[in-house]
Amino acid sequence: MNELASTPALQPLIYDIGAPGRIGVNLPDCDVPEAELPTELLRDDLPLPEVGELQVVRHFVKLSHLNYSIDKGFYPLGSCTMKYNPKVNEDAARLPGFAQLHPLIEETGAQGAMYLMYELQGWLGEISGFEAVSLTPAAGAQGEFAGILMIRNYHLDQGEAQRDIILVPNSAHGTNPATVTMAGMRVRELPSNDQGNVDLDSLRAACQGEMRDQIAGMMITVPSTLGLFESTIHDVIDIVHDAGGLMYMDGANMNALMAVVKPGELDFDVMHYNLHKTFSTPHGGGGPGSGAVGVNEKLKDYLPGPIVDIIEEEDESGAPLYGYAMPAKSIGRIKAFQGNFGMHLRAYAYIRVYGDTGIRDVTRYAVLNANYLRAKLMKTYKLPYPRYCGHEFVLEGHVDDVEEVHALDISKRLMDYGFHPPTNYFPLIVPEALLIEPTETEVKEDLDAFVEAMERIAEEARTDPELLLNAPHTAPVRRLDEVRAVKELILCCVPALPAAGD
């Protein structure tokens, strides 16, 4: 028993409810003769809860009430694209033909699933202007990892093993530099200029100086993590290509690009998509994600596999036959089986709804909503980059002459007004950053209510800053002692079984 067990709690732990002998499931009798169990190999104890079905249901329903969610309210979390997750997609994912399909079924027995994946590969390629797509990466970060490994292996095959530096702007998502290290390569960070763009002089110095022959490529987010279209993107791409490097586009902000510009046409070599952002698959409280990668002709043979291909063309007798292929120089398998198929099918259904004439509207209205909020909020908060934004924009989260109030306090106070806060302290290059991304699925009246809350909070900061410093006041819990969590390090409520020999 730890000392916290006796403190008041919102909801008891599952281990603290129930009674010995209770069970939450109704199991069948054994309809075959019972075999002898190998006693000496069996465990003595299985320390799991003992709870009835209704108790379990109430426990998790009560826990669910402690969460904020898109279904509950506005979630303007920048860089995360918290758009509506269509319900029909959830129904589709639960169809027996998908949910009960074994991943190692013969290819002839999965033609429906493979048709869907083949189409989705094609659509994602079309949307981004890339030659080929692999759906296997399980998350954006895994897509990045696949992309950087492809760049690495491409240079190896060119006999240029010394190219091991990946340029990363200082405004990048943390996954970018972490990915480079994971792939066994080196990060060279690039500064941003006062417009939030990559500083071209620094980029030229890196690409044209003595490390020119070591440049493997560059990772960049478009629009930038500030939500801005980088007007010099062509120059950036040309400078890196001229040095022999390849260009990786972090596709986290694809919601600002669909049918507006194709990254492949801008001459990017590889990018990842976040199906759980742009293509509406739910975030699930942290995951699963899905991080397909698209590449141009140069990197096509390096894609992680398997990818779906047509092995017998359509003829009078019927549909084409789909099969799996491992690209010729593939970086390999990055996950067991074929990727997060449950996310593929949701993304398929999503793109199908919008179709050729509608997909641009996703981006148009995402950008409209963001610029509307920007135009309204810049009257109250400092807007460090005063230009049209993409699907998101960054504000400085402080109020003039109220030094003690920080972005975090504004965020926490927003909870009292019934909103999820924007992203705090990212990008790192903006002091007190509040990164705001409304997405296209929000109605004007909710945007207006958010603006009003932000305005009132600015006013409160001047008249009663304590209200912000102690916020939230109406959330299920108040601010947490994170230092204590690290110091006590209580990660588990069951005593571990003794190890052999202990």
Place this chain on the structure above:
Amino acid sequence: MSYIPHTAVETEQMLTEIGVSSIDELFDAVPAAYRFPRLELPPPMSEMEVAAEMLAISEANDHAGDYAIFRGAGAYHHFIPSAVNHMLLRGEFYTAYTPYQPEISQGTLQATYEYQSMMCALTGMDAANASHYDGATSLAEAVTVALEVTRHKRRKIILSHAIHPQYREVVRTYHQGRDIRIIGDRGRGDVIELVEMLDENTAMLAIQYPNFFGQIDNIAALADAVHEVGALLVIVANPMALSLFRSPGELGADIVVGEGQPMGVPLSYGGPYLGYFAVRQKYVRKIAGRIIGETLDADGKRAFVMTLRPREQDIKRERATSNICTNQGLMALSASVYMALMGKNGLRRVGELNYHKAHYAADQINQLDGYAVNTSKTFFNEFVVSCSRPVVDINKALLQEGIIGGYDLGQNYFHLENHMLVCVTETNSKAEIDRLVEVLGGLS
């Protein structure tokens, strides 16, 4: 307009506020030559049409709803109590983001803490993270931890050949940029032969439990041998088997990883699944992924929060050991609800049903002419059958009879041509098993 709610009037009002006359003006920074490309996509569809199309596509698959299934090999068809899906369908859980704002995420945080606790209980470990993408990537991340723990001074990683072939492929993909040697998986013998490969240069040795062939290897002496050379013992365990068999913690494992899919996650053609990752307390600061810890709020109320955050990529950037950001949070929730419903008594019972049914099937098949079951070791719910003809042909014939047969081991192991890995779970009735035996008998 599908999921876009704007009326024409609102759009006009918003444009006026921004000070532009059309939405398209907002894209002026995009190079004109590339702006607004036409997309070759199919035309839009209504919800009704999409639902019908998804149903039609789903039915063009041979799935366990229509067939009796005897295939496992890393993905298992188990019974999932209805309440699991009902909890999962709560928008409060599935439409939430990562709990970076703990005051309004206590549901996800406590559920994840409970998941960590139940995984510790199953594996016999002290701490678990909030999950990786799947069992294969969990194993790949375990390699990173072993390299970190041994301070990158050791270069040898030993993987048993009886670890899932795709997991071993993924480990190689993950670590191709590192100067390390991955050995052991070309072997054919018993686990204990791996001990001979251990030396002072070994960072870790990994085995699977039960192994890919469904067997429980005798690993009582393995941990001591691994620890003697200062390496880590990693056990890839099927959590369902841990309902019955001794926990990897009892067997001396330092890290336990695996696929959590058997605990309440549907087959879904291979994903999303659940990579679980559990360790001894002394290694917890070396692991990747999110970790939820207990603490107090400003009023002294117990609450939960993401902890040991400075390990993660968004803070540590290029010095982080992994780039992992999203996890499989929703699948961890499935596993939590599943384990809570099954509990101490139900999970043990499900484990027993798997064991009994698999043994009944093995006995029956072993009596058939032309088939021999490998009974050299204890097995859980999977076993290897040697057949007198190609497994592909047998599976074709079984499919005609409404049965999805076992996994063809010849695909991954040259010496196991004409060998089938058969899986039997609690979902297979005696009638299904008898029918499988009957059809197999007719083919021999």
